[in-house]
Amino acid sequence: MSELKVHASACDIEPMVHIEEIRAAFAARLKVALSANDMPSWGAGARLAKLAGVTPKASSKWLNGESMPGGAKMLALASALKVRVEWLEYGRGEMKEGPAPESRPLSPQPAEIPAFPTEDDAEDAYVHIKQYSALLSAGPGHANEHVEIRGTLAFKREWIRYMGLNPKNLKVIYAQGSSMEPTINDRDVLLVDESRLDPVDGQVFALFSENKGAIVKRLIFSDLEGWIVRSDNPDKALYADLKIPDGEIHEHRIxxxxxxxGGVL
Known part of the structure; x- marks a missing residue:
């Protein structure tokens, strides 16, 4: 009798393990598709949520291998990520459709356009970066439901080149609140590089949280606790650290x- 019970228990466990393996394999393919579309792990859950029309919590479960989307959501993801749905769901065949014969170029591609200004505008000593009405909260967060462009701010072209920046990736936004004092004060001007989306230990980033909206914080990495979103303000009773386990980084977008x-001293 006991032998039958052990056998039955093994049969109950085996399908569960199989389902977990399927989910894990799907999550791995989903991350490959994200990487192919230049989507970083940070905030991937929020981006996928918009693509599939679900909550960031649900899409994070896909990335963590805890669940899989249904047929309609799977098709929406495959279409948005430009991959074959059979590959994304089952791992069958190639990730992407091969180019049709007529779509292949018959002549060399045009030369790449230089990222930085050429000699034609070398006389212009300044780069004019667009200013946006959006606010980065150094406090509880800011929704920024309506954003407008409000003129430009001039930066020396020589400094932009020295810093290795591309003007196309830059925008000027203003800080609001005191959680980042003394590093960043209320109403300080911030220059943000939107191309730098990978977290770096000790650096200051503009982040988007589903709960708080747009915020500006310092990212700290801990071997024991994972990534920490930290305010520079020493008053931790008001501005406590936010710990983000590895499984939840997809819900916070950089x-x-x-x-x-820049601001008043």
Whole structure:
């Protein structure tokens, strides 16, 4: 009798393990598709949520191998990520459709356009970066439901080149609140590089949280606790650290790295 019970228990466990393996394999393919579309792990859950019309919590479960989307959501993801749905769901065949014969170029591609200004505009000593009405909260967060462009701010072209920046990736946004004092004060001007989306230990980033909206914080990495979103303000009773376990980084999107700040001393 006991032998039958052991056998039955093994049969109950085996399908569960099989399902977990399927989910893990799907999560791995999903991350490959994200990488192919230049989507970083940070905030991937929020991006996928918008693509599939679900909550960031649900999409994070896909990335963590805890669940899989249904047929309609799977098709929406495959279409948005430009991959074959059979590959994404089952791992069958190639990730992407091969190019049709007529779509292949018959002549060399045009030369790549230089990222930085050429000699034609070398006389212009300044780069004019667009200023946005959006606010990065150095406090509880800011929704920024309506954003407008409000003129430009001039930066020396020589400095932009020295810093290795591309003007196309830069925007000027203002800080609001005191959680990042004394590094960043209320109403300080911030230059944000939107191309720098990978977290870097000790650096200041503009982040988007589903709960708080747009915020500006310092990212700290701990071997024991994972990534920590930290305010520079020493009053931790008001501005406590936010710990983000590895399984939840997909729900916090990096908007860009803060390169420079300007304000009243």
């Amino acid at each position: 908007l860009g790295r803060v390169i420079w700040r």
